[in-house]
Amino acid sequence: MKLSNIIGHGEIIRALCRAVEQNRVSHAYLFAGPEGVGKTTTALAFGAALLCRQPDFGDACGQCRDCRQAAGQNHPDLHRIAPQGASIKIGQIREMLRRITLSPYQGQRQIFLVEQADLMTQEAANCLLKTLEEPPAGTVLILISDRPQALLPTILSRCQIFTFHPLPPEQVAGILKRETDVSREELELLARLIGGCPGRVVRLAGMNGGYFGFRQKVVDLATGLGRASVAEAFRLAAMVAEDKELALAYLELFLLWYRDLLVWRETGAPGLLFNQDHLSLIDREARLYSRTRLLDIIKEIEGTRDSLLANVNTRLALEMLFMRLAGAA
Structure with a gap:
């Protein structure tokens, strides 16, 4: 203090x-x-x-x-x-x-x-x-x-x-080292993933599976939505919408995931990716989308995030987003 x-x-x-x-x-x-x-x-x-x-x-x-x-x-x-x-x-x-x-x-x-x-x-x-x-x-x-x-x-x-502006990776790593028990190997990846805002990790660190376990849920959800039916998309939206703060965390990681698909599709440069440890999956998923479709998805996620921050109905906003993403691949 x-x-x-x-x-x-x-x-x-x-x-x-x-x-x-x-x-x-x-x-x-x-x-x-x-x-x-x-x-x-x-x-x-x-x-x-x-x-x-x-x-x-x-x-x-x-x-x-x-x-x-x-x-x-x-x-x-x-x-x-x-x-x-x-x-x-x-x-x-x-x-x-x-x-x-x-x-x-x-x-x-x-x-x-x-x-x-x-x-x-x-x-x-x-x-x-x-x-x-x-x-x-x-x-x-x-x-x-x-x-x-x-x-x-x-x-x-x-x-x-x-x-307040996002912190550089070395300062993020210092905070995470002090506030969490993540391994040294995870610090660099986390510092890159969270966009200079360590509070996001600190809040999720106490969850079952920690931050990386939560990120894996987000990746599984993103890849699954591309093949889901509309009915399945509505079920998933209801599940995520139970906690607004958690829903916002889902959307932030969604943005990083689809951004990585776009960057990999356009550049093929691993060093530009946030989720570098999922390179093989990124390579496979990026082939399923066009450049235009990925840009549209990113805009839709950003719009949904802004809507939640503006206090719209969480479930309704996520249902609309997940319905648009269902079968997108």
Whole structure:
């Protein structure tokens, strides 16, 4: 729970530490960037630094009562607001505003993290905007979003924005080595597969079979869909749609798989592939598709992913996608 322990995002970390050290903290921040890149981890560490009684060069000391409570996620002045169901509702924002009017329990600040802020309803966003216009002293709001373009422009204009970019493979490998128990041989492949967003692997690492087991399910599903009937496609869509976050993970790996088929078909260069350990299968599957069809499939998957992020019905969106992919080969 310290900014100095975060791998990567050096310029952002330095700017946040400098703001704490110089006591020039904004009332509202937006941490924007792809899912799994480290936004929430950084927000929690920043919150700990803001609450720390004796910050060390703008970072949390890690030893005081406030730091221990922040690390244990039980600090009474560090609040997290996340979607309830499909959205962040106006009742949640009203409850947050009620808390803002109260004095901090322990220190001089209250920190509010609004996760997946782009999923606020219109009413909730408008309610939050009133607070951003006249923020109470000692309140710091940190909005976290994978899709900042979905937020109201008036909200964006009132936040200090930090954009998180995918990490280079060597930094991803460092995080995975620290956070998971994957073998040394798997690190390089994982660092290439996850597109600079290690949080995706960390979340899937605890699943039965781990990340590679999950990827194999995705590969089996992709190859099977190309030969499936429409009825089978609907059955598979219902299975994947049971967990929206897992469905998004399926779609991200779908994109890498069909991208590899396209790249191999057009270049025949193994070094350009993400799934290099599946070269023989990629070679066989790529022969079944035309260039145009692969481009269409990639666009359809991207559209479905964007629809899920925009909070459409998960099962309906996957049914439409899987029906288009059924028998595609």
